[in-house]
Structures are given as C-alpha cells and as structure tokens.
Amino acid sequence: MLPRLALALAASLALCMTPAAAMAAGKDELPTPLIFVHGGSGSAQQFETNAMRLSSNGFKKSRIFVYEYSTLGSNNDAAIADLDGFIADVKEDTDSEQVDILAHSRGTTVMHAYLSTPERAESVRRYVNFDGRTAETPPGAVPTLAVWGEGDQEREIAGAENVYFPDKAHTEVTTSQEAFKDWYEFLLDRKPKTTKVVPEKPKKVTVKGRALIFPNNTGIDGATLRVYALDSETGQRDSNAPVYEKAIDATGEFGPIDVNGRRHYEFEVSQEGQTTIHNYPEPFERDNHFYRVLSPPVLAPFIERSPGHVSVTVTRMREFWGDQSPSTSTSANDELEIGGVNVINAAISPRSRRVLAVFTFDKNSDGVTDLSEPLAPFSGISFLTAADLFTPASPDANGTVAVTETMRSPHGHTQTTHVPDWPSDEHSVSVYFKDYDAKAFKKPKK
Secondary structure, eight states, X not given: XXXXXXXXXXXXXXXXXXXXXXXXXXXXXXXXXXXXXXXXXXXXXXXXXXXXXXXXXXXXXXXXXXXXXXOSSSOOHHHHHHHHHHHHXXXXXXXXXXXXXXXXXXXXXXXXXXXXXXXXXXXXXXXXXXSOOOBSSOGGGOOEEEEEOSSOTTOOBTTSEEEEOTTSOTTHHHHOHHHHHHHHHHHHSSOOXXXXXXXXOGGGEEEEEEEEETTTTEEOXXXXXXXXXXXXXXOOBSOSSOSEEEEOOTTOXXXXXXXXTTSOEEEEEEOTTSOEEEEEEOOOOSOEEXXXXXXXXXXXXXXXXXXXXXXXXXXXEEEEOOSOOOOSSSOSSOEEEETTEEOOSTTTSOGGGOEEEEEEEOGGGOSOOBOSSOOXXXXXSXXXXXXXXXXXXXXXXXXXXXXXXXXXXXXXXXXXXXXXXXXXXXXEEEEEEOSSOOOOOOOOOO
C-alpha cells in the first residue's frame, strides 16, 4: 500500500505544480527556447543586453536565439517565409516542440503575419510584442504580452496583457531592465532573481558574434577580422599581434574569443579595396554571444573622407535625446563628446528621431564644425543622424580621440572610450556604448 500511496501523492503534486515549479523540480527539464525577431535597421544588437540578463538568471545561452533578416526594402515576404526553417532548426537543435518569440517594431509585423497561419502558430507557446503592431485579438490566439514605449498609450492588443512605459523610447523599452522584469515573468512564470547584467570573473569571459553588412544582415564575405587588446588610456594596440584572427565568410560568424572582462579591445575588419573598419566596444564584463560589427556600404557614398579628419560613428541601443527640458536634479538629455565637442543637441538628435547611431565626419573636408543641422541623407533615415564635425587625424594614427557619453537619467553615467585618430580616407571608426551602466566584477564576500 505504501508505494501506491506515494505514487498517488506524487501524481497529485505534479498536477498542482506551476510550470516554474515543474521546471525547477525536474533537473532534465529546460525552459522553452527563446527567439528574438528584430525590427527595421535592426540586428541582434537589440537583444544583446537581454540575452546577458537571461544568462545572469541562469537561462542557458544555448536556448537563446536571434532571427536576423534583411530590412533593406519594405517587403517582409522573405523574412516571413524564412522564419519557418529557422524555427524548425531551433526546435530540432533544442529538442523542443515549441518556442517562445519576442519581436520588436517591424518584427511585430513579421510575427503577426506569421502567426496568422494556424499551423505556424502551433509552434509558438508564448509571444511578446515590443512597441509595434496593435490587434483586436492576440495574434494566432497565442498567449501574448504587449510592451509599449512612448507614444500613444491607448495602443493595445485586445485580449493580451498590455504594459506601458511612457518614458521609455522605442528601442529603449525593448532593452530596458524595467521591461525585462515583466516579460521574463510572463515567459517563465516567475520573477527574475536580477534585472542586471551580472559581471563574471574577468578572465572567464567569451565573445561570439557576426561581422555584417547593414541593413542586409549578411556576412562581410571575404573580409578578415582581427581582434587586438588595447591600452585603455590611448586606444592604441598593446601589440601588433592580434589575440584573435578569422577569415569572414557569408555567415559573418566569429568566435568564441577569450577576453579579459576589464580590458578594451578593437575589432578590425579589413578587405582589399574597402575602407578598414575599426570597432571599439566597452569592456565585456560578461559572456556576450550576440556581438555585432556592422559595415554600412549603402551609406558609404555619403560619408566625407580625407586624410585630414577622422570619421567616427557612435551606436547605442538606447536613443540619444538632445531636445528635452532638464529637470531640477538630473539631466533629461544625453551628451556625446567626440574630441571634447558635444554633438548631441536639439537639431542633431531630437527625441522624435529615435536616434541610435550618430555618424560624424568633416563635411566638405573644410576643417570647420557645424552642428546647426543634421546632414542628409542621414537626417531622413530612421534611427540615424549625422553631424558635421572636424576631428583631426594623423597619418600614422598615433594620436588619441576621446569619445565620451553622458547618459541621461535614469541610470545616468559617464563612459569614455579612447580611439586612435585614424585618417578617414582609408579607415572608419565605430564606437559601441552599452544601453546600461555596466558594473565591474567584484569577488563575492565570504
């Protein structure tokens, strides 16, 4: 009788357990694999921070995926069709019957169309809709959480759970730790232990990613990626020998690369006959397997180049604001100083433009800075802006340019990345700032 009673009690408890408790109870059970679908001009960059937040909560990196597609045109047919194979591969790789999907902006249009087919909707367990499409019912009848940023707060997906962040910008609401808490609980049926990116031991950090053509999201086929350790005070290389080197193919994939979480690195992408890309991220305090180095050939004809000035592009997955009225205690605007000159103002980066990338170069190569208006055609492209900034270069790039952001509140901080003064006739400089205030690793107290 005793064994039968034990079996009956176990069966009864299993029926009463929440999905989170069941996952915790079965050591072989894993959470549903998760796929992020980016928006226009997007890539894995919009999910890079959240992937690290997930792993900070113990979510396995092997169950986090990003679906990247070309947003060069306005037609989504290829993106919708190719998603079939991508989801099938994820299900096979993870031995799962369903996936969870989060989509942002244009990605929500892709997903609403995809989920309108019942057979496709059966593969999706839960869906998160970031600041994009509205609907009269949850798409495909899939349980849905809709997360809305600034704009019309009357937007909704009827029948879904809707949460609003009126002070968060369009991309910021996707990358923010405040929204992370809501969608994490929606997908995993429990609150996260932390909403921060938790630093790891500095010598245990790895980086993986892709070197891509923007906005096609195809690999820079035929290029060579070299990664160099830097002197953080000058941006100059510690050695002529790279710590990592790889020939890039059509996938654009590179890594894993062992890095020190307290050091700065340069990601150089070179290709015969092309401008050499010098990409400078902040230190990697945690494993980052969605890092992206982007090349924008579609914009290259509009970037002034000469041996006398540096062309610097700064990107951050939290919009740069330059036209807000300051509060009494904290700044409502961002600052971005390049060589000591702040290029963020009401003309260059108004809130309504949702600027994520700031291109700077010396227009007409005349040695004159003019920040009175943004440069065309960048001023007409979503999420981009450009400023006429003269930053002197030296022939052998042995000088240093300080690139400093001061992030608006909340979570305001100041971060500086030093880069060499590469001449823009043959080189381009890109600096990538995080959308959060990164913390260094500290040994746990005993």
